[in-house]
Amino acid sequence: MAQDAVALIGLDWGTSSLRAYRLGAGGGIVEVRESPAGILGVEAGGFEAAFEAAIGDWLGDSPAAPVVASGMITSRQGWVEVPYLGCPAGEAALARALRAHRTGAGRHVHFVPGLALDGDGVPDVMRGEETQVIGALDGARDARLFLLPGTHSKWVLAENGRIAWFATFMTGELFAVLKDHSILGRPMAGAAHDADAFARGLGLGGLDDPGAGGLLKRLFSARTRHLAGELPADAVASYLSGLLIGAELREATACVGERAARAPLTVIGADALAERYLAAAALNDLEAARGPAHAVARGHWRLARAAGLIAKAAA
Amino acid sequence: MAQDAVALIGLDWGTSSLRAYRLGAGGGIVEVRESPAGILGVEAGGFEAAFEAAIGDWLGDSPAAPVVASGMITSRQGWVEVPYLGCPAGEAALARALRAHRTGAGRHVHFVPGLALDGDGVPDVMRGEETQVIGALDGARDARLFLLPGTHSKWVLAENGRIAWFATFMTGELFAVLKDHSILGRPMAGAAHDADAFARGLGLGGLDDPGAGGLLKRLFSARTRHLAGELPADAVASYLSGLLIGAELREATACVGERAARAPLTVIGADALAERYLAAAALNDLEAARGPAHAVARGHWRLARAAGLIAKAAA
Numbered sequence: 001m002a003q004d005a006v007a008l009i010g011l012d013w014g015t016s017s018l019r020a021y022r023l024g025a026g027g028g029i030v031e032v033r034e035s036p037a038g039i040l041g042v043e044a045g046g047f048e049a050a051f052e053a054a055i056g057d058w059l060g061d062s063p064a065a066p067v068v069a070s071g072m073i074t075s076r077q078g079w080v081e082v083p084y085l086g087c088p089a090g091e092a093a094l095a096r097a098l099r100a101h102r103t104g105a106g107r108h109v110h111f112v113p114g115l116a117l118d119g120d121g122v123p124d125v126m127r128g129e130e131t132q133v134i135g136a137l138d139g140a141r142d143a144r145l146f147l148l149p150g151t152h153s154k155w156v157l158a159e160n161g162r163i164a165w166f167a168t169f170m171t172g173e174l175f176a177v178l179k180d181h182s183i184l185g186r187p188m189a190g191a192a193h194d195a196d197a198f199a200r201g202l203g204l205g206g207l208d209d210p211g212a213g214g215l216l217k218r219l220f221s222a223r224t225r226h227l228a229g230e231l232p233a234d235a236v237a238s239y240l241s242g243l244l245i246g247a248e249l250r251e252a253t254a255c256v257g258e259r260a261a262r263a264p265l266t267v268i269g270a271d272a273l274a275e276r277y278l279a280a281a282a283l284n285d286l287e288a289a290r291g292p293a294h295a296v297a298r299g300h301w302r303l304a305r306a307a308g309l310i311a312k313a314a315a
Numbered sequence: 316m317a318q319d320a321v322a323l324i325g326l327d328w329g330t331s332s333l334r335a336y337r338l339g340a341g342g343g344i345v346e347v348r349e350s351p352a353g354i355l356g357v358e359a360g361g362f363e364a365a366f367e368a369a370i371g372d373w374l375g376d377s378p379a380a381p382v383v384a385s386g387m388i389t390s391r392q393g394w395v396e397v398p399y400l401g402c403p404a405g406e407a408a409l410a411r412a413l414r415a416h417r418t419g420a421g422r423h424v425h426f427v428p429g430l431a432l433d434g435d436g437v438p439d440v441m442r443g444e445e446t447q448v449i450g451a452l453d454g455a456r457d458a459r460l461f462l463l464p465g466t467h468s469k470w471v472l473a474e475n476g477r478i479a480w481f482a483t484f485m486t487g488e489l490f491a492v493l494k495d496h497s498i499l500g501r502p503m504a505g506a507a508h509d510a511d512a513f514a515r516g517l518g519l520g521g522l523d524d525p526g527a528g529g530l531l532k533r534l535f536s537a538r539t540r541h542l543a544g545e546l547p548a549d550a551v552a553s554y555l556s557g558l559l560i561g562a563e564l565r566e567a568t569a570c571v572g573e574r575a576a577r578a579p580l581t582v583i584g585a586d587a588l589a590e591r592y593l594a595a596a597a598l599n600d601l602e603a604a605r606g607p608a609h610a611v612a613r614g615h616w617r618l619a620r621a622a623g624l625i626a627k628a629a630a
Contacts, residue, residue: 169531214566251529
């Protein structure tokens, strides 16, 4: 197999989008393709058609390349439901648990299971983030803390190359429902990020201000500060974002607590939201670094290789 | 004026409803009437018509009875905007600040101003609850803590007969938007209250469980416990309610803290929601009593009397 041949196709198939990767020998990214065909946009029974529509040409071009898929596509609402794997779990356990599915056209898709954790008696789950973390670790075995912002923000602690603990925070979804459906969203105007308002929200919701009450009380300040003329309409959304992200940083660092007081924090993501988290961490004197771009594709690669799916010449 | 004549008409005019009271000599309630004509249901310029539609017959029957109105009707979106009064404020200050408005038909309506507080640099506001608290106090001057559950739950500390401090918690609105618009609401089924699920939510969000993380993390447990088969669809709403009310109790008691460690807690309200708060307080070993029914009408009475609006024979 030539160096530039496609050695693996990786699919990051989530709720609202599908991102597909063509990886060459050694796991380098050859091509990335995005589609809005997230699982909520595909009708039951329509996943194989969506799969062909998204990457049918790639499949034809590289008939021998294995396909690995991760994300909500393995949930009950997805294509093939795969049971959660328990924690701790690392590359080897995830690779062993890959679920192979043969499509009508005879192609095999290898689905990555999500992870479940019994967190002090309260279950927690993830689907897709485990692959991102495996990719970001890229074989490292020292203790590391990962933050994956989003609708349901995940904090993930890796030790000895395995995912040992994680917790989910509903920050992104709470922001969305409050913006679109609560009294806080009513005056919101303008889409531009207001860094000052964001920092003000952070200050109130942040690590340094335990006297300002908890989240249920702080949220109302987005209303009253606007009413009092302290917060213009085009700054309310950024203020609310700061308030919520600040609360998440405070909650999460308290949760992580003794588990990983010294593990460095890595934010996975390359979008504006990851930027906000990095800014929030800096404003709270939390050391945080940006993780590698396209960590998920690196995760697909590492899992496929650990499972023996990659042709020897390409691995 | 005979003992059974109407001495005052009181209006509790909020966002989503209007409750009207006819009070006799001495302030006893003669009649209560409810209308769905909350301020969100009345178009700008339509308040006098809504007023006449709701109680025109009462006005005609008692041409000399003063009318006192409290609630969101004094907000910018209401009939007559009245500026907030600062805290501390009691009966005398509120009575002095009543805003008289003459209707087109020549009747005077006396509007009760809301209260504003500069709470450690974060403004907080109320409209309507001040009148309920004045009524519940009914002249008492010892320190008391009031809890008024609702869309925006209020905790109010009264000292020396005046409202000295208060705080707002967005508990009710958060419950509503999460139920109607978030992933947590998707499986919700059945309208019956599930006391066990409520208690389980409380336990996780309650005073006794600081290790379970903050609200952003706890909220997700309503999802994961359902996914894990620990929480049936018809129990999710009650669980979420317990989670949020428990978080409010925890936040609020921390806020009140040294301000009023020993002030007894009174829950104002006679509906199912007030019942839930009383149950939540009991489960958290917080002593709480139910306040008087129709406290707002007692507040209207006390303010009208303090303002000299009540005929001498009736006062």
